[in-house]
Structure formats: C-alpha cells, structure tokens
Amino acid sequence: MKHLMCSVGCCVLLCVLAPLAGRADGFEQRRDRVLQVAAAEQEYNLMTVLAKLKTRTDLDRAYVVLDSMAHDRAMGGMFFAYSMMGVYLHAHDVLPDTLRVKIREAFRVRTMYRGDTENHWVMYYTGLYLAAQTWPHDPGTAWFNGKSSDENLVEAAGWLNQWMHTTVTIGQGEFDSPTYMTVFLCPMLLLQEFAQDPAMKTKAGMMVDLLLADFAAEHLNGNFGGAHSRDYPDDIVNPLSAPSTMWAWFYFGQPAMEQWNEARYRPRHRGSWETVFAAASSYRIPEIIRHIATNRAQPYVHREKKRVRNVIRFSAVKNPPVYKYTFMSPRYVIGSIQGGILQPIQQHTWDVTFSSTRTHNTLFSLHPFASGKELAMFFPEEQKFLAGEVDRYHLVYTNPGKWNSSSPYEQTFQHRNDLIVLYDIADGVRHPHADGFFPKTLDERVVDPTGWIFARWDSVYVGVFPLSGAAWIEDSICWRWRSTSRRTGWVVEVRSVEEAGTFEAFQRSLRSRTPDAETFMRTGSVAFTTAGGDRMTFAVNGSRNLNGQAVTFKKYPLYDGPWMQAKVGEGVIRLTDGIRTRVLDFTTGEVRER
Amino acid sequence: MQRCSVLLPLLLLLLLSDGGGAANALAGETIYMSVLSSRAHAWGKNDYPVIGLFVSSDAGTTWVHRGWREYIRMFYTEAGPDGVLWSACGNGVLRSKDDGATWRITTGSDVTEVMRLCVDKGDARRIVAATAYGPILSTDGGERWRFITEGLPARFSGDIIIDRVNGTLLVATEHGIFVRSAADRMWRRSSMTKDTRTIVQHATEPRVFFAGTEEDGIWRSTDGGRTWKARNEGLGHTTVYALATAPGTSGAVYAATFGGGIYRSDDGGNSWHQRSAGLTVLDCHAVQVLPSAPRTVFAGTLNGGLFISTDAGETWNFNSQADGQVWGLCVRN
Numbered sequence: 001m002k003h004l005m006c007s008v009g010c011c012v013l014l015c016v017l018a019p020l021a022g023r024a025d026g027f028e029q030r031r032d033r034v035l036q037v038a039a040a041e042q043e044y045n046l047m048t049v050l051a052k053l054k055t056r057t058d059l060d061r062a063y064v065v066l067d068s069m070a071h072d073r074a075m076g077g078m079f080f081a082y083s084m085m086g087v088y089l090h091a092h093d094v095l096p097d098t099l100r101v102k103i104r105e106a107f108r109v110r111t112m113y114r115g116d117t118e119n120h121w122v123m124y125y126t127g128l129y130l131a132a133q134t135w136p137h138d139p140g141t142a143w144f145n146g147k148s149s150d151e152n153l154v155e156a157a158g159w160l161n162q163w164m165h166t167t168v169t170i171g172q173g174e175f176d177s178p179t180y181m182t183v184f185l186c187p188m189l190l191l192q193e194f195a196q197d198p199a200m201k202t203k204a205g206m207m208v209d210l211l212l213a214d215f216a217a218e219h220l221n222g223n224f225g226g227a228h229s230r231d232y233p234d235d236i237v238n239p240l241s242a243p244s245t246m247w248a249w250f251y252f253g254q255p256a257m258e259q260w261n262e263a264r265y266r267p268r269h270r271g272s273w274e275t276v277f278a279a280a281s282s283y284r285i286p287e288i289i290r291h292i293a294t295n296r297a298q299p300y301v302h303r304e305k306k307r308v309r310n311v312i313r314f315s316a317v318k319n320p321p322v323y324k325y326t327f328m329s330p331r332y333v334i335g336s337i338q339g340g341i342l343q344p345i346q347q348h349t350w351d352v353t354f355s356s357t358r359t360h361n362t363l364f365s366l367h368p369f370a371s372g373k374e375l376a377m378f379f380p381e382e383q384k385f386l387a388g389e390v391d392r393y394h395l396v397y398t399n400p401g402k403w404n405s406s407s408p409y410e411q412t413f414q415h416r417n418d419l420i421v422l423y424d425i426a427d428g429v430r431h432p433h434a435d436g437f438f439p440k441t442l443d444e445r446v447v448d449p450t451g452w453i454f455a456r457w458d459s460v461y462v463g464v465f466p467l468s469g470a471a472w473i474e475d476s477i478c479w480r481w482r483s484t485s486r487r488t489g490w491v492v493e494v495r496s497v498e499e500a501g502t503f504e505a506f507q508r509s510l511r512s513r514t515p516d517a518e519t520f521m522r523t524g525s526v527a528f529t530t531a532g533g534d535r536m537t538f539a540v541n542g543s544r545n546l547n548g549q550a551v552t553f554k555k556y557p558l559y560d561g562p563w564m565q566a567k568v569g570e571g572v573i574r575l576t577d578g579i580r581t582r583v584l585d586f587t588t589g590e591v592r593e594r
Numbered sequence: 595m596q597r598c599s600v601l602l603p604l605l606l607l608l609l610l611s612d613g614g615g616a617a618n619a620l621a622g623e624t625i626y627m628s629v630l631s632s633r634a635h636a637w638g639k640n641d642y643p644v645i646g647l648f649v650s651s652d653a654g655t656t657w658v659h660r661g662w663r664e665y666i667r668m669f670y671t672e673a674g675p676d677g678v679l680w681s682a683c684g685n686g687v688l689r690s691k692d693d694g695a696t697w698r699i700t701t702g703s704d705v706t707e708v709m710r711l712c713v714d715k716g717d718a719r720r721i722v723a724a725t726a727y728g729p730i731l732s733t734d735g736g737e738r739w740r741f742i743t744e745g746l747p748a749r750f751s752g753d754i755i756i757d758r759v760n761g762t763l764l765v766a767t768e769h770g771i772f773v774r775s776a777a778d779r780m781w782r783r784s785s786m787t788k789d790t791r792t793i794v795q796h797a798t799e800p801r802v803f804f805a806g807t808e809e810d811g812i813w814r815s816t817d818g819g820r821t822w823k824a825r826n827e828g829l830g831h832t833t834v835y836a837l838a839t840a841p842g843t844s845g846a847v848y849a850a851t852f853g854g855g856i857y858r859s860d861d862g863g864n865s866w867h868q869r870s871a872g873l874t875v876l877d878c879h880a881v882q883v884l885p886s887a888p889r890t891v892f893a894g895t896l897n898g899g900l901f902i903s904t905d906a907g908e909t910w911n912f913n914s915q916a917d918g919q920v921w922g923l924c925v926r927n
Contacts (some may be wrong), residue, residue, distance in 0.1 A: 111664035114685045116707060125703070144662075145685070146698025159703040312707070312726040313750035313768050380707040380726045380750070381630075382791065383808065383853045384833060385773065385896055539641070 008102055025253050025290065034250065034279040037260065044069070046083045047273035053091035054280050063099060070102040077113030078120045080106075081127025082187050083277075089130060089194045090280045112144050116379065118173045118309060119183040126187035129156035133196050150291060157200060160191070164203055168210065168571045168586045169197050170319065171306035171558060176214065176344075177230040178242030185247065185500070186277040193281050199589050206584045206591060208283055212251060213575050215244065216293035217302045217563045218326050218335065221355045222248045226326035226335020229306070230346040233396060233403040237437060237477060238360050239353055240265040243274070250275050251285045251294040255357065264359050271316050288580045295577065296355075299329040301416060302561035305568055305583060308342050314377050323553045325414045326469040331496045332460045336419055338553070339411035341369075344378045345397055347406035350414070350421060352494050354457040360439035360477050363455060363462055365490055367423050368431045369407035370398045400431040401480070413538040416545055417499075418530040422467075422489035424540040434488050436464070436481030445479060450514050452509050453481075459497035461506040464490050465528075467520045487540070489529045491515050500531065552567035623886055625650045626671040627657065628681070628922035631866060631913055633897040643917065647671050647681065648693055653884060654892060654902050654913050660694025667707070674713035678794050680721060680736070682708040682922075687723050689736045700736035710753045710922070714761060722763055724751035745781035746772060753792045757818060759800045764819045768789035771805060773819050785823035786813055792915055793819075794837040797845065797885065804847060804863055806834025812849055814863045827865040830854055834878030836923075838881045840888035850878035856893050858907045872910035873901055882923035894920025 033520040039058065040052035066087065069080075087352035088103050095103075098390045103171035114124045132153035141394065147155070174180050188211065191204030218225045224244040228236075233243035246259050246267055260264050306322040322342050326335030332507055351364035372383035379386055387398055396402040423434045438445055444456040455462040468485035493510060500506040513529050520526040524540035537545040544551040558566040559573060566573040571586040585590040627648040646668050648657040658678075662668075667684025674680065681688040686701035687708050701708070707726035714720035719735040722742075730739045743749055746767065753766040761776040762764035770787035777905065788810040796802035803815040811826035813835055826832065831854025840846045847859040848869075855870030855878055870876060875898025884890040889906040892913070899915035900923075 077666075109664050112685075113664065113666050114706065116667075116684060121703075140698060141696070146689075146696065155703055162703075315746065316748070380709055380752075382833075382835060382852065382879070385879075415889040 009394075027251075027253070027284070031279045033229055033258070033277050034273075037258075038273045038276045038279075039110035040061065041273065043273075045272060046087050047276040050087045050090055051225060051273065051276045052281060053087070054276075056094070059094065063096065063308060066095075066099055067102060070099070070106050077111055078115045078386060080110065081112050081131070082123040082190065083127075085127050085130040085134070086186070086190045086277055086280075089134070089190070090277075104135060107135075108142055108144055108339045110144060118163070119180045121159065122187050125156040125159045125163075126191055128152050129160060129200075130190060130194055132156060139205075147275070147334060150443045154583075158196070160200070161203075164207055164586060165571065166307075168566075168573060168584075169369065169558070169569050171322065171568075172214075172306070172318065173229070173307050173309035175229045175304075175306040175322070176218065176224065176226065176324070177228055177346075178224045178235050178239070179232055180230050181211065181247065182243050182272070182274045186274050188207075189277050189283055191474065192283055193488075202243050202589050202591070203586065204279045204553035205283065206586065206589075209289065209582070209591070210573055210584055212285060213289045213292060213564060213573075214304070214559075215247070216289050217561060218333065219248055219252060219254075219293045219326065219560075220296065220328065220333050220353065223333065223353045223355065223361070224248075225333025225353045226327065227324055227350055228346075228348040229309075229322075231345045231348040231404055232346065236348050236351075236364070237362065238355075238437070239362055240359075241267055241331075243267045246275055246305040248293070250278060252290055253426075254294060260417070260516070263443065268458060268502075286575075286582055288575055288577050288582050291577045291580075296330040298326065299417075300562045302326045302328060302563070303557060303559070305556045306337075306557050309344075309378060311377050312380060314373060315429065321553065321556070323556050327414070327417045329417070329496060329499075331458070331498075332494055334414070334417050334419060334492070334494050336412040336414045336421075339407070339421070341374055341377065341406045341408050343406055344374055348404055349406070349410060350412055350419060352462055352492070358441050360441045361457065363436075363438060363442075363464075365421055365434060365436040365481070366403070367407035367410050367434050368402045368405045369399055369409065370430050374406070374408075374518050374522065382512060397425075398430070400433070401435070403435075403437065411540070413536060413544040413551070415530065415534055415536055416446065416532065417494045418528065418536060419492040419535060420489065420528060420538045421492070422524075422526070422540050423483075424524060425486045427486070432486060433454055433482055433484045436466075436470075436490065438479040438481060440478055446507075448507065448511070450511050451517065452507070452510050452514065454503070454510070456503050461495050461497075461500055461503055463493045463506065463510040464514050465492075465510070465517075466490055467515070467517045467526060485521075487521060487524065487538075489520065489526065495531060497572070499561050503527070622654070623651070623884060623925055624673065624927045625654060625882070625884075625892065626673065626679070626922075626924045626926070627880075627892075627894065627900060627915070627920060628668045628671045630668060630919040630921040631665060632915070632919060633917040640918075642861070645918065647679075648739075648915070649694065653887065653890060654900070657914055661688075661690065661697050663701075669708065670710050670920070670924070672711060672713055672924045673926040674718040674721070675715055676718040678713075678718065678735075680711050680713060682711045684708075684722055685713060687721070687730075687736060687739070700732070701730070701739050705730060705739060709751070712754055712756045714756050715758045716761070719755070720761075722754050722756060724754040724765060726750055729754050730765070742774065743781075744775070744779060745783075752790070753793045755793050755795060757800070758795060758816075762818065764793050764803065766805065767791050771819060771822065783818055784822060786815075788813070791834065792836050794839065795840040797839045797883070798843060802862075804837045804839070806837050806849060807832070809833050812837070812863065812866070825865075828868075829857055830868060831857070831867040835879045836881045836894075838883045838891070840883045841885055842888070842908075845888060846883075848881045848883065848907060850881040850893060852877050852879075852896075856881060856891075856907050856910070858902075868909070869903075869907035871908065874898055874912065880920050880923040882925055884925060885927050892923055894923050896920075 041048040195201040304324040354361040364450040375386035376383035390397040446454040453464040468488035470483035473480040527537040575582040637875040670682040679690040711723035728743040765775040789808040792806040810833040813822040831851035833852040836850035849857040855876040857866040862876035875895040877896040880894030900913040901910040901911040
C-alpha cells in the first residue's frame with residue numbers, strides 16, 4: 001500500500017508534465033523514421049513493400065515484389081492473409097489495377113492455412129474479415145474455402161469477437177510474448193484502421209490499447225520483463241534483441257536506440273519490419289499507456305492472470321490458469337509464472353532482467369524438458385512424431401542446453417523481489433538436470449563459501465542460493481550453472497543499491513539468512529526470510545506460505561497493480577496513472593476516460 | 595510407341611506379381627493419399643514440395659495431385675459412395691463435389707484439427723469426423739455439423755469409423771474406444787481403455803474390429819467393438835498408427851507401426867511377423883490393401899513417402915512422395 005501511495009504521488013507530478021513530454025516524445029519522428037528506413041530495405045517482405053508504397057519510394061520494386069509474393073508459395077497462409085490485406089488496404093490508391101486483381105485472385109486460388117495457435121487464428125480471421133468486407137457479395141466460388149463473402153465475414157467476426165471476449169475475461173493464451181506480440185498487434189491495428197463495422201473498429205482499437213498496456217506495465221527501458229508464454233532462446237539470453245524492443249522504441253520511446261542499427265540487438269525478425277503496419281496506422285498510443293511504460297519512479301508489484309493455450313488431450317481442463325507475478329523497479333524486473341507446463345516449447349518461467357544497454361542483461365534458471373507427450377497436449381499429431389517435427393521449426397526443442405522450456409518438474413513462489421524456484425525431476429526424464437544462466441556481462445559473480453552466489457550488475461545485486469551442488473560450465477556468453485541432482489532449486493533475492501546499500505552489505509545480509517539446503521534435500525521443503533522480514537516457505541508439490549499463511553491463487557485478478565486493474569470474467573479493464581483513468585469496457589464496446 | 599514400351603513391361607510385372615489383381619485395379623479402384631507435409635517443407639523455403647491430396651487410378655503407377663497444393667494439414671481423405679470427396683484437415687472438414695478440383699470448408703471456426711472422418715457407406719449424407727475437440731456428425735451432407743461428445747470423458751479423438759452393417763459409431767480416444775449405436779445418444783465405454791490411435795473394421799468379417807494403440811499394441815474385437823482383447827504375439831513394436839485387412843476370412847492383417855515398419859498377421863491377428871524388407875523408413879502411419887489385388891499393399895511413412903509391395907508385404911519398393919509424410923490412405927472401389 002505504501003508503495004502504491006508513493007507511486008500514485010509520483011504519478012501526479014509526472015502527469016502534470018506529461019503533456020509536455022508527449023509533445024517532445026518524438027513519436028511522429030519515429031514513425032517517419034520506420035517508414036523511411038524500411039522503404040530503403042531491399043528485403044523480400046510485405047512490410048518493406050508497404051513502406052515503399054506509403055512513402056512513394058522505389059515503387060517499381062515494390063510492385064515487382066508484391067506481384068511475386070502474390071504467387072509465392074513460401075508465404076504461409078495466415079501470415080499472408082492478414083499482411084497482404086494490410087498492404088492492399090493501406091496502399092490501395094497507388095496499386096495498379098493488375099495488382100489489385102492479383103491480390104483478389106489470391107484469396108480464390110491460394111491456400112489459406114488457418115494454423116493451430118492463437119496468433120495464427122488472429123491473423124487468419126483478420127485477413128479473412130478484411131478480405132470479405134473488401135469484396136462483399138461474392139459467391140463461394142470466388143473464395144479459396146468455397147464460402148461466400150457473407151459467410152466468411154460472419155465466421156471471421158464471430159471468431160474475432162470470441163477471442164476478444166476470452167482475452168479480456170480469462171486472459172490471453174500466448175501472453176506476453178516478446179516475439180508474438182507483433183502478430184496480435186498488427187492484425188488489431190489493421191482492424192482498428194479498416195473495419196467497416198464501427199463496433200469491430202472500436203473493439204480492435206481497445207485491444208491495441210490493452211495489448212500495449214499489458215506490455216507497458218512490465219516494460220523496463222525496452223525490455224519486456226518477467227515471464228513469457230513464448231520466447232526464443234536468443235531473446236531470452238539477450239532481451240533487447242527481441243522484437244518487443246522495436247515496439248517499445250516505437251510506442252514508448254525507449255530504449256533510445258534504433259534497434260536495426262545495433263548489431264548487439266538486431267532483432268531476429270529484423271527482416272519482417274512489422275512496425276511498418278503501426279507506422280502506417282492512424283492509431284496513436286494514449287498518453288496514459290506511454291506513461292505507464294516509462295514511469296519507473298517507484299517499485300511495484302504487477303499481477304496478471306493468463307491462460308494456457310488450448311490443451312487438447314491428457315488434461316481435463318482446456319485452458320488451465322496461469323498466474324503471473326512481476327516486481328518492477330527502476331533498475332530491474334523480477335517476474336515469474338507458477339511453473340509447470342503452461343506453454344509448450346517456448347515457455348520462459350522466470351527471470352531477473354536488468355535495465356541496461358549492455359548485452360545479456362538477465363539471469364534465470366530452467367529445467368530443459370522435452371517430451372512428445374507434452375507436445376501432444378497441444379498438437380494433434382502422434383506424440384512419437386512430434387518432437388522431431390518441432391525440432392525442424394524451432395531447432396532446439398530436444399537440445400539439453402536449450403534456454404527456453406516448460407517443465408512439469410519446475411515450480412516457483414515469488415514474493416516481491418524474492419523468489420524460490422524448485423526442481424524435482426522424475427526418473428527417466430530425457431534431460432535430468434537444471435541449468436542456470438549467469439551472463440558474462442555481469443560486473444561480478446562471487447561464489448561464497450556459504451553456498452550463496454552473489455552477482456552484481458551495475459547497482460543491482462542478485463543473491464542466488466542453490467539448494468544442491470552443481471558444476472559451472474563456461475559458454476560463450478555465460479557461465480552455465482548445471483545441477484544434475486534430481487531435486488534442486490534456487491532461492492533468489494534481488495536488491496538495488498537504493499534498497500540494500502553496498503554490495504558487501506547485501507552479501508552480509510544474505511549470509512545471515514542462508515536457507516537450509518539439507519532439510520530441503522531431505523523433505524523437499526525450504527524456508528527463507530526475505531530482507532523485508534517476510535517468511536517464505538515452499539515445498540515441492542506443496543503449498544506456498546507467506547508468514548504462515550497459505551498463498552492461494554483463488555482470487556487472482558485478471559490485472560492488479562498500480563497501473564491496471566480488472567477482475568476475471570468482467571471484461572472491463574481499468575488503466576490509471578494516478579490522475580488519468582482510461583476504462584476499456586468490452587461489455588459495452590466503449591472507452592471511458594477521465 | 596515409346597510410352598507403350600515403358601508401360602507394357604510394367605503391366606506385365608504387375609500381372610505376374612499380383613495374379614492379375616492389379617489389372618482389375620486399373621479398371622476400377624481409386625487410391626487417395628493424403629500427404630500431410632514433407633521433410634523438405636520448411637517455412638521460408640521457396641522450393642516447396644507439393645503436398646496434400648494425390649489420387650491414383652492405376653494401382654499406384656501414377657499419381658495426380660488434386661486441390662490445394664500447400665500446407666493445410668491434410669490428414670486423411672475419403673470418397674463417399676456418391677463420389678463426393680471428404681478431407682480431414684487442420685482447417686476443418688473439406689468437401690469436393692468435382693473430384694478435388696474445388697473445395698468447400700464445410701465446418702466453421704469451432705471445428706479444427708480434424709484427424710479422420712468416415713462416410714456412411716449406406717447413407718452418403720451421414721459423415722462423422724474425429725477432431726481435436728471431439729467427434730462431430732453431419733446428417734445432411736456436411737451442410738451442418740454438431741459435436742457428439744455426450745458420454746466421452748475427454749474430447750480428443752484420433753479416429754472414428756461407422757460400422758458398415760448397422761451404422762454404429764466407434765471412436766478412438768486417449769481413454770480407449772467408445773461405441774455409440776444409431777439408436778443411442780450417448781457414447782458407451784467399451785472394454786478397451788488404452789490410448790487408441792486407430793480402428794478398422796475387417797474387410798469381410800463385419801463383427802471383427804482391430805485397434806492400434808500408443809505403446810499397447812494391437813487389440814481385436816469380435817463382437818462389433820464392445821469387448822477387446824490384446825493380440826500382440828510377435829509384435830515387437832507396440833505403437834500402431836494404422837491397420838488394414840485383406841478381404842477373405844483367412845486374409846492377412848497389416849499393421850503400420852512406429853519404428854518397426856509393417857507387421858503382418860496370417861492368422862486373423864493372433865500373431866504378427868515383421869514385414870519391412872525394403873522399407874527405408876520404419877515410422878509408418880498408413881497402410882492399405884488393394885481389395886481387388888490383395889497382395890498389393892501400400893505403406894505410408896512419416897518423412898519417407900509411400901512404399902508399395904506386390905507380394906503381401908514380403909518386399910517393399912519406394913513408390914512416390916520422397917520425404918513425404920503420408921498420413922492417410924484410402925481406397926475406393
């Protein structure tokens with residue numbers, strides 16, 4: 001409460017300055033810059049084509065590429081469907097008639113695979129919605145799927161409305177993904193721009209607000225902090241290289257660098273340039289959201305409830321809940337989800353992320369789990385066949401050294417800036433070890449005789465107490481902590497210089513609160529007293545207790561923190577920064593501000 | 595003339611190896627091969643292999659692609675008694691009334707990842723499909739569909755068939771096989787409780803069914819699917835993704851296994867012998883007997899394409915779709 005009041009107080013001050021900051025924010029310059037730079041690119045994708053068309057640059061090449069892509073079978077169905085419609089609608093006035101006809105024809109003769117993930121479906125139905133309203137009254141013979149324009153529009157609108165309802169009542173499935181946020185934002189930006197139905201147009205705009213606010217609340221100077229449903233190893237170990245950094249720069253003005261010019265942070269999907277869709281859009285981020293993203297005057301806890309993507313077998317529940325907990329501070333973020341299989345393949349369960357422009361500004365642990373049965377929970381093909389298939393696309397799924405993974409043998413318990421993560425790995429598991437990532441870019445890494453590992457990143461200190469022995473393996477970018485004990489875990493405390501004083505004082509404090517690893521190995525239970533005097537106890541497959549009280553997830557909110565509040569099931573999300581309030585009311589399809 | 599010189603020896607070879615059956619096949623049987631994907635297929639590559647539906651009307655000598663050429667997650671295709679084609683796909687249940695030239699997705703957004711389907715041989719308008727979200731039924735030729743999940747403990751269904759004699763439905767689930775008679779509105783549990791991947795009705799003995807499971811081998815029912823018994827003698831690979839029976843009461847039964855290629859039983863499924871000579875990929879997902887030439891058998895592999903045997907599985911030769919994932923095979927006669 002005290003933190004909240006401080007936070008609100010600071011908000012009042014900052015909000016007075018906000019209008020000035022907004023004008024000086026430079027959004028329009030960044031918008032122009034994206035279009036200008038992307039227009040100069042020679043890459044073979046629809047976003048750079050759109051940039052050329054919007055800026056009237058190199059139109060001949062834009063037409064050639066667009067013509068080619070209308071035929072290119074390498075373009076996947078749902079990615080093609082929404083982005084081709086985006087180009088068509090944004091640049092309709094400069095497209096030759098021949099190209100307009102070819103794009104229309106593509107929706108008759110090209111395969112539009114719908115996909116099997118939430119982002120696939122959002123892209124597919126956005127593309128279908130926009131195409132069906134653009135070419136109304138056509139019979140089924142004019143469409144790839146044999147359905148008329150009216151049928152396609154009704155089906156697409158129905159699915160999109162249902163997805164929005166699900167997202168604002170029980171949470172997003174592919175939540176908080178530094179990569180996949182792009183393919184939710186872009187379709188919603190297109191619907192917000194071009195949907196002819198006013199209700200759809202408004203709700204899509206509200207979804208853009210929500211997706212950006214959701215990111216903003218866990219954003220720290222270009223980093224998407226905390227746990228992620230889906231993340232790629234390169235981005236996990238080097239957070240500023242994720243596509244989310246480009247979005248942070250574009251909408252929040254942080255970090256103050258052009259990602260595409262920074263070899264250290266060049267995003268994996270650099271060639272995609274999806275922010276062109278944002279730059280071409282008339283959508284403007286509400287100042288309150290930009291403020292949420294950038295005001296880090298005070299630390300705070302932000303909680304969210306999400307859901308597991310559709311579990312199709314080996315579970316009685318289709319969308320089990322995900323409980324997300326993030327502690328934000330001016331210098332670092334520590335965040336987690338509760339552990340277990342909450343997403344296949346690319347789950348990132350917890351980390352500490354430091355606010356910094358140095359590379360590899362993160363620290364975390366995981367169990368590199370891989371199982372055909374895990375994949376078969378989410379994909380319909382045969383479980384013995386799936387692991388090899390996933391390796392074809394994601395390359396690392398069965399790799400014992402991978403840096404992204406869900407695991408049924410991993411559980412977390414976080415309280416503010418303290419976290420306990422436990423591993424209790426069953427016999428016969430493919431990779432029976434736990435790994436920890438300590439970047440070489442740390443300023444200090446000290447292995448203390450007490451068992452604590454002390455790490456320092458600028459003015460941020462991390463104490464890690466491993467609950468079992470482990471080996472250190474030197475990798476190119478990190479020191480890999482590896483425990484081959486089936487039962488292991490970490491007790492983690494993070495503090496900044498403002499919170500703990502000197503690094504030496506931080507170490508002294510933790511030495512006096514050393515957990516009992518022997519008891520943990522014997523009983524599976526560990527207790528830890530935080531620097532704030534709170535007593536955390538946590539047992540493998542047992543309860544989480546704080547100061548003797550069981551911590552349950554029963555009343556976990558959809559959003560709860562100083563910036564965002566919403567109850568599960570209500571469909572009303574309240575954004576606030578202390579002075580301004582913006583209510584996204586999906587039950588009425590209205591935005592209320594005061 | 596040159597074409598004749600190539601085809602004639604091939605025809606003679608088929609006649610010699612198959613007792614003349616293949617010649618009959620040339621006259622009337624159509625094989626539908628559903629190629630899910632290909633090892634050579636990867637996002638961002640421009641050299642996409644053609645995948646989807648391939649049709650042969652000459653016992654696998656030649657194949658013609660029909661319909662969508664790109665990835666749509668086509669698991670299985672079957673022709674109804676009226677000639678209408680039905681495909682079980684990621685996008686739903688697809689229907690073609692013009693032999694695969696054009697298609698309509700007959701299902702809506704609620705139906706996805708359709709694994710298998712079956713058209714009632716006695717009523718072409720009655721179709722059932724197994725989907726990731728439960729079995730669905732249409733009784734009006736695919737105009738409308740509804741989920742039929744009453745009585746099922748879990749929704750995912752990997753295979754579904756219609757008893758060709760009495761119209762009873764049998765569905766394969768992770769909790770075993772469930773039966774739903776035409777007069778019943780509920781699925782009833784059979785004695786089979788293993789994670790079942792495939793069910794097949796015997797070609798000539800309609801009360802006999804075989805089921806393939808995930809790691810629990812092959813099971814047989816002789817009472818229309820109500821009770822089941824394991825029949826695994828000699829079966830060295832117990833994950834079975836497809837089964838096929840040759841016509842005749844003493845006909846062979848074939849099992850497509852993961853890791854062990856094809857197994858054959860010559861005693862009605864009591865005992866099994868591995869018959870994989872010539873299969874370069876032993877992860878199999880489809881097997882089909884040519885009814886008119888029962889010594890001609892096709893085996894669909896995962897990432898190795900289609901293989902053919904003209905000696906009842908004793909030897910196999912590569913047929914087509916190198917690197918292809920041949921997920922489903924169906925013969926219409």
